[in-house]
Amino acid sequence: xxxxxxxxxxxxxxxxxxxxxxxxxxxxxxxxxxxxxxxxxxxxxxxxxxxxxxxxxxxxxxxxxxxxxxxxxxxxxxxxxxxxxxxxxxxxxxxxxxxxxxxxxxxxxxxxxxxxxxxxxxxxxxxxxxxxxxxxxxxxxxxxxxxxxxxxxxxxxxxxxxxxxxxxxxxxxxxxxxxxxxxxxxxxxxxxxxxxxxxxxxxxxxxxxxxxxxxxxxxxxxxxxxxxxxxxxxxxxxxxxxxxxxxxxxxxxxxxxxxxxxxxxxxxxxxxxxxxxxxxxxxxxxxxxxxxxxxxxxxxxxxxxxxxxxxxxxxxxxxxxxxxxxxxxxxxxxxxxxxxxxxxxxxxxxxxxxxxxxxxxxxxxxxxxxxxxxxxxxxxxxxxxxxxxxxxxxxxxxxxxxxxxxxxxxxxxxxxxxx
Amino acid sequence: xxxxxxxxxxxxxxxxxxxxxxxxxxxxxxxxxxxxxxxxxxxxxxxxxxxxxxxxxxxxxxxxxxxxxxxxxxxxxxxxxxxxxxxxxxxxxxxxxxxxxxxxxxxxxxxxxxxxxxxxxxxxxxxxxxxxxxxxxxxxxxxxxxxxxxxxxxxxxxxxxxxxxxxxxxxxxxxxxxxxxxxxxxxxxxxxxxxxxxxxxxxxxxxxxxxxxxxxxxxxxxxxxxxxxxxxxxxxxxxxxxxxxxxxxxxxxxxxxxxxxxxxxxxxxxxxxxxxxxxxxxxxxxxxxxxxxxxxxxxxxxxxxxxxxxxxxxxxxxxxxxxxxxxxxxxxxxxxxxxxxxxxxxxxxxxxxxxxxxxxxxxxxxxxxxxxxxxxxxxxxxxxxxxxxxxxxxxxxxxxxxxxxxxxxxxxxxxxxxx
Numbered sequence: 001x002x003x004x005x006x007x008x009x010x011x012x013x014x015x016x017x018x019x020x021x022x023x024x025x026x027x028x029x030x031x032x033x034x035x036x037x038x039x040x041x042x043x044x045x046x047x048x049x050x051x052x053x054x055x056x057x058x059x060x061x062x063x064x065x066x067x068x069x070x071x072x073x074x075x076x077x078x079x080x081x082x083x084x085x086x087x088x089x090x091x092x093x094x095x096x097x098x099x100x101x102x103x104x105x106x107x108x109x110x111x112x113x114x115x116x117x118x119x120x121x122x123x124x125x126x127x128x129x130x131x132x133x134x135x136x137x138x139x140x141x142x143x144x145x146x147x148x149x150x151x152x153x154x155x156x157x158x159x160x161x162x163x164x165x166x167x168x169x170x171x172x173x174x175x176x177x178x179x180x181x182x183x184x185x186x187x188x189x190x191x192x193x194x195x196x197x198x199x200x201x202x203x204x205x206x207x208x209x210x211x212x213x214x215x216x217x218x219x220x221x222x223x224x225x226x227x228x229x230x231x232x233x234x235x236x237x238x239x240x241x242x243x244x245x246x247x248x249x250x251x252x253x254x255x256x257x258x259x260x261x262x263x264x265x266x267x268x269x270x271x272x273x274x275x276x277x278x279x280x281x282x283x284x285x286x287x288x289x290x291x292x293x294x295x296x297x298x299x300x301x302x303x304x305x306x307x308x309x310x311x312x313x314x315x316x317x318x319x320x321x322x323x324x325x326x327x328x329x330x331x332x333x334x335x336x337x338x339x340x341x342x343x344x345x346x347x348x349x350x351x352x353x354x355x356x357x358x359x360x361x362x363x364x365x366x367x368x369x370x371x372x373x374x375x376x377x378x379x380x381x382x383x384x385x386x387x388x389x390x391x392x393x394x395x396x397x398x399x400x401x402x403x404x405x406x407x408x409x410x411x412x413x414x415x416x417x418x419x
Numbered sequence: 420x421x422x423x424x425x426x427x428x429x430x431x432x433x434x435x436x437x438x439x440x441x442x443x444x445x446x447x448x449x450x451x452x453x454x455x456x457x458x459x460x461x462x463x464x465x466x467x468x469x470x471x472x473x474x475x476x477x478x479x480x481x482x483x484x485x486x487x488x489x490x491x492x493x494x495x496x497x498x499x500x501x502x503x504x505x506x507x508x509x510x511x512x513x514x515x516x517x518x519x520x521x522x523x524x525x526x527x528x529x530x531x532x533x534x535x536x537x538x539x540x541x542x543x544x545x546x547x548x549x550x551x552x553x554x555x556x557x558x559x560x561x562x563x564x565x566x567x568x569x570x571x572x573x574x575x576x577x578x579x580x581x582x583x584x585x586x587x588x589x590x591x592x593x594x595x596x597x598x599x600x601x602x603x604x605x606x607x608x609x610x611x612x613x614x615x616x617x618x619x620x621x622x623x624x625x626x627x628x629x630x631x632x633x634x635x636x637x638x639x640x641x642x643x644x645x646x647x648x649x650x651x652x653x654x655x656x657x658x659x660x661x662x663x664x665x666x667x668x669x670x671x672x673x674x675x676x677x678x679x680x681x682x683x684x685x686x687x688x689x690x691x692x693x694x695x696x697x698x699x700x701x702x703x704x705x706x707x708x709x710x711x712x713x714x715x716x717x718x719x720x721x722x723x724x725x726x727x728x729x730x731x732x733x734x735x736x737x738x739x740x741x742x743x744x745x746x747x748x749x750x751x752x753x754x755x756x757x758x759x760x761x762x763x764x765x766x767x768x769x770x771x772x773x774x775x776x777x778x779x780x781x782x783x784x785x786x787x788x789x790x791x792x793x794x795x796x797x798x799x800x801x802x803x804x805x806x807x808x809x810x811x812x813x814x815x816x817x818x819x820x821x822x823x824x825x826x827x828x829x830x831x832x833x834x835x836x837x838x
Contacts, residue, residue: 014636017459019450022441031438040436045462052461075613076637110811115613135814158818217439289716290709293730297708300784300816308732311712317727317770351736365719397719
C-alpha cells in the first residue's frame with residue numbers, strides 16, 4: 001500500500017473567486033497534514049462549474065497521494081462537489097439512508113420539516129465512507145481510489161475542523177509510515193515582533209543544527225506575538241523532549257512577556273490564575289464596550305470566576321452604576337488613570353468580586369485631542385493586586401479595541417506574576 | 420482580437436503552502452479585474468517546482484484569456500517564475516540591459532554593489548514588455564501569447580498593487596470592449612440557508628436569462644445568510660438599474676428577513692434605526708457575556724445611541740444590578756422569558772435608555788438540562804416596542820453565543836419593522 005506523503009487541497013465555491021472571500025480552511029488542513037508529515041504541493045480554488053472541478057480532480061489525482069476537497073456540499077444547485085467527484089472517478093451516486101435520517105432529525109429538532117433540496121446532502125459516490133458532521137447537516141466523504149485517497153469536507157470551518165481532527169487525521173496517520181511532526185507555540189504579549197525576534201533569534205537559530213533540527217517561525221496575531229516551533233522525525237525519536245528543551249530555552253530568554261507555552265489563550269491563563277486563588281473578577285468597560293467581558297467569558301467554565309460587569313459607554317453610567325465621582329471626570333476627563341481606578345474599584349465593590357478591571361479610552365475614529373489622541377487607553381486593576389497604566393495604541397478602531405482588551409487581560413496576569 | 424473576459428491567477432511560492440501564509444494578492448487582483456468585467460475562473464497556489472508551475476501555466480492558457488502570475492521573481496534559485504513561463508511558452512530568456520542598469524542603480528543608491536544573483540531579475544522571455552517596478556527591484560513582465568495575455572507580477576503587495584493599478588489595468592481595459600461588472604449584496608437573518616434558497620431561487624434563477632444576466636450566489640456567514648448578485652455588461656447598459664431591479668425582486672420575495680441591501684451590517688442597521696428615532700439603547704447580557712454590547716459598539720459613532728449595559732453572569736448580579744425579583748429566578752429559572760423581560764426592563768430603567776435588550780441562556784458545554792438543553796436562549800426587548808422569544812440554537816459555545824448576539828440584534832430590528 002502506498003505511503004501517503006503528498007497532498008493537494010481544492011476549495012470549491014464561486015464566493016472564493018470574489019474579492020470578498022478567501023480560502024482559509026487550507027491553512028488548518030495544511031497544519032494538520034503537516035503533523036502527519038504529509039506535504040501540501042498545490043492548492044486550487046475553483047468555482048461552481050462542474051466541468052472545471054472534474055478536470056481539476058482528475059489532474060490532482062495524477063500528481064499526489066491525498067486529494068482534499070472543501071466546500072460545495074451544501075443543499076443547493078450550486079453545490080457540485082459530490083457530482084464532480086462521482087463523475088471524475090466514474091462512480092454512481094447513491095442516497096445514504098442513515099445520513100438522510102440524520103439530516104431529517106436535525107431539522108426536526110428545530111421543529112422544521114426538511115426542505116426537499118437538503119436530500120442532496122445524503123448522496124454518496126459508490127464505495128464512499130460517510131464522515132459524521134457533528135456541527136452541521138452535510139456529511140464528509142472518504143474515498144479510496146486505488147491506493148490514493150480523496151476526502152470531501154464541508155466548507156464551514158467549524159464543521160470541517162472537527163471532521164478533519166476527529167475522523168480524517170487518524171485514518172491518514174495510519175498510512176504515513178510513522179513519520180510525524182510536532183509543534184509548540186510560545187505566546188508573548190507586550191513587546192513588538194522585532195524586539196521579540198531580537199531576543200529569541202540567537203537562541204532559536206542554532207537549533208536548526210540540532211540532531212533533530214527545530215524550526216522556528218515568528219507570527220504576529222491579534223495583539224500578541226507567537227513563536228511556532230516544529231520538528232519532524234520518525235517514531236524512534238523523542239520529539240516531545242526535543243521540543244520541550246527548545247521551548248524552555250527560548251521562553252527563558254524572553255522572560256515575563258511569555259504567557260503561554262501549552263496552547264492556552266490569554267483569557268484561559270488569566271482564568272486559571274483566578275481559579276487557583278479562588279478569586280472572582282468583574283470588569284468595567286468604556287471604549288472596549290463589552291469585548292473584554294466577552295473574551296473572559298469565551299472560556300468554558302468561566303462562570304466559576306467571572307461575576308459580570310458594567311459597560312459604561314455614557315459618562316452618566318460611570319457615575320450611576322460604578323460610583324465614579326463626577327469631580328474625577330471633570331478634573332481628569334473620562335480617559336484618565338484616576339477614572340480607570342475608580343471604575344475598577346466601583347465594579348469590584350458593586351458586583352462583589354475579588355478583582356476589578358477597568359478600561360477607558362478613545363477607540364476613534366473621532367474623539368481624539370492633542371493631549372489624548374485616538375488610541376489613548378487607561379487601564380486599571382483593583383483588588384488584592386493593584387495596577388494602573390496608560391497605553392497609546394496604534395491602528396484603526398477595531399485594532400485599538402483589540403489591543404485594549406489584550407492589554408487589560410495582560411495587566412491582570414502580570415499583577416499576579418509580580419505579586 | 421479576442422475580447423478579454425476570463426482570467427486565472429497563479430500565486431508562486433513555497434511559503435504560501437505552509438500553515439502560516441495565505442495568498443491575499445489575489446483578492447486585490449480579482450477586485451481590479453472585476454471592475455473591468457474580467458471574471459476570475461480559478462486560482463492556484465504552487466511551490467517552487469518548475470515542472471509543476473510550467474504545467475499549471477500551459478493548462479491555464481488553454482482555459483482563459485488572461486493569466487496572472489504573482490511572486491517567484493526574486494533573485495534566488497527558488498524564484499522560478501521567469502524560467503517556468505519561458506519554458507511553458509517555448510521562448511528564450513534574454514537579459515534586458517535597461518532593467519539591469521536600473522537594478523544596479525537601485526543598489527548603488529543604497530551604497531551597495533549589486534549581488535551577482537540579482538542579475539536574474541533582468542531576464543525577460545522573448546517578446547516580453549517590461550512593467551516598471553517603482554517600489555522594488557523585480558520588474559513585472561507583460562507577454563502577448565497569440566491573442567491571450569500572460570502577466571508576471573512581483574509578490575510583495577506594495578509592488579504588485581502599484582504595478583497592477585498603474586500599468587496592467589489600463590492595458591487590459593483597452594481590450595475588454597468596455598465591459599464592466601457590478602455587485603450587490605442582500606443580507607438576511609432568521610432563516611437557514613436552505614429555506615432562504617427555496618424562497619429566492621425561483622426569483623433569481625430566471626435572472627440568468629435576462630438580457631443582461633444576473634448571477635446569484637448564496638453564502639452563510641456568522642449567523643446570517645447573504646445573497647451576492649453580480650452582472651457584467653458593456654458601457655451601453657444601465658447595470659446599476661439592472662441590479663437594483665434584481666435586488667428589489669429578490670428582497671421582495673424574502674420579506675422581513677432582509678435587513679440590508681446596501682452593504683450595512685446588522686449593528687449598523689439597528690444603530691441607524693435608533694438614531695432615526697432619537698432613541699438610546701442599553702443591554703443586559705448573561706450567556707453572551709458582553710459580546711452583544713461589543714457588536715453594538717463596533718460601529719463608529721455608536722456612542723450617540725449606546726448608553727452601556729450590565730453583564731450579569733452571576734444570578735446575584737441580575738438581582739442587585741438589574742432589579743430582577745428573586746422570586747422570578749426561583750419560579751422560572753435564570754434562562755426564561757420572564758427573567759429576560761425583567762433584565763431588559765431593569766437595564767432600560769437603571770441606565771436611563773429608551774430601549775432595553777436582554778439575553779439569558781445556556782451557551783454550554785455544561786449547564787444544560789432536559790427541558791432547557793445547551794443552546795436555549797431567552798431574549799427580550801423592552802421600551803416603546805416590546806418582544807420576547809426563546810431560541811434553541813445548535814452548535815458549540817462560540818456559535819451559540821454568536822447566534823444569540825445576532826438574534827438579539829435582529830429582535831431589536833424587527834421590533835421597529837413590525838411597529
